[in-house]
């Protein structure tokens with residue numbers, strides 16, 4: 009029987025997607041060739057890329073609104089520097105919200121390009137909350153934030169309005185909840201949580217914000233070049249794009265972002281209710297900032313660790329160890345994780361309290 013997969017990323021994908029992906033490895037589209045041994049310029053693969061990009065815009069409700077969806081490589085980590093390269097003016101300034109290790113890494117790269125204002129940070133409490141009430145300097149070219157902090161289990165519930173462009177690292181909660189995605193000028197996300205396997209990075213960008221920095225941008229790092237080549241400036245990660253396309257189609261067939269959001273809310277409510285009512289557990293993140301994707305919690309009595317771990321193992325629960333910088337446990341509940349898996353974890357938590 010398949011384990012209950014709470015891995016933080018790479019992470020669970022729908023079983024039917026894995027099935028179709030494995031079939032395409034052997035025989036893609038009944039062409040008697042593998043998906044990974046045909047040209048990315050073949051009509052069959054070009055159609056995959058087109059469909060994947062269109063599904064992204066459709067699911068985010070950004071069709072015909074002047075946005076492009078790109079499938080690139082280098083992970084979200086490369087976007088930490090592509091963002092300033094493409095959006096920070098020569099001699100310009102950017103504003104960043106520091107909500108964790110990934111934000112800090114983004115800040116480090118941006119500092120290579122110009123002036124960076126850190127508008128607020130939750131580092132003082134090991135990033136267990138989302139700072140609020142900060143001001144974005146009027147002269148910032150863009151404001152950058154991380155919508156979901158995978159390691160600490162915090163999630164932004166709203167996004168500030170300002171005169172600056174709004175840039176968001178949505179690596180760990182893209183496609184998980186309804187938002188007005190048109191408030192963002194640039195969204196990026198590594199594929200390996202809610203979209204597909206590692207190897208592709210999604211970038212969704214408003215076309216009109218590009219080409220205004222005065223910088224010379226190397227071709228591979230220039231969003232406009234990737235847009236003009238339909239994500240085929242160089243050989244794209246064909247397998248990762250194909251599996252992402254299958255996952256996006258699965259999401260559309262499951263009721264889209266609004267449909268999955270209801271299930272995600274139910275999963276999060278089930279687990280957080282147990283964390284709050286079971287005296288043996290305590291949540292790590294501030295309640296109002298809790299993530300619906302990654303729930304972080306600790307045992308109130310550390311001597312129960314071996315027993316809890318053994319119960320988890322016996323119940324087939326996988327991937328719930330916390331990140332080393334937080335400790336305790338982290339249950340990642342991405343889109344493809346069924347409610348039954350969360351129920352299995354909750355049953356084990358109740359069992360420990362018997």
Ligand code: PMP
Pocket residue numbers: 017082083084085086110154156157158159177178179180198199
């Ligand atoms: N941002 C966030 C929020 C993440 O969770 C991660 C990875 N888990 C990254 C950025 C880095 O992504 P990548 O490994 O694709 O570079």
